[in-house]
Amino acid sequence: MNKTTRVMPAHKHIALVAHDNYKPELLRWVKENKDALQGHFLYATGTTGRILSKETGLAIKSLLSGPMGGDQQLGALISEGKIDMMIFFWDPLNAVPHDPDVKALLRIATVWNVPVAMNRASAKFMISAPQMAEEVSIEIPDYDAYLAERV
Structure with missing residues (x-):
């Protein structure tokens, strides 16, 4: 596939995601990095976003909960070039009912070359x-x- 470039702005659009067992870990990380995160635009899946916003006071755009479509919403934002990086503390030891959505989210982040910290x-x-x-x-x-080649 042919490549092009896009410019990530100085004020990044950062997605924050965590599976249930890792929400406390992400919260701790966000608290430790609150000053660094304040200058950026923050997004999170539903429950994670509400917890992080409530506990840190950071402005976070909360999407739907991951299993209810939030992972797919986030994937759409990535595809549209609206997310610059993602912090995703996922649980490698426990399967979640929405594993296909998680895999799709990680796949689309890779397709669009979005840096992901896990x-x-x-x-x-x-x-x-x-x-x-x-x-x-x-x-x-x-x-x-890509479209020009296919049409």
């Missing part, structure tokens, strides 16, 4: 990167060229 260590590296405060060009699929 644990505290990778989230720390991402939030600490100098590019967090800069515009960054990333390579993405050239959807217009």
Whole structure:
């Protein structure tokens, strides 16, 4: 597939997602990084967003709960170029009823070259990167060229 670029703004659009067993861990990480997150636009799936907003006071756009379609909403935002990065503390030891949605979300993040942190260590590296405060060009699929080839 042909590639093109898109520019991530200096003020990133960050998705925050956590499975039930990892919500406390994500909350702790968000509290520790509240100052760094304040300058960005934050999104979260339903329950996670409500918990994070209530406990930290951060402005977070809450989508539906993951199992109720929130993972798919987030995937749509990624496909539209509206999410720049994702922090997703998922539970690798327990299956969830919406595993297909989770897999689809991770797949679409990979397709659109969205950086994804899946644990505290990778989230720390991402939030600490100098590019967090800069515009960054990333390579993405050239959807217009893709359509032109197919039509």
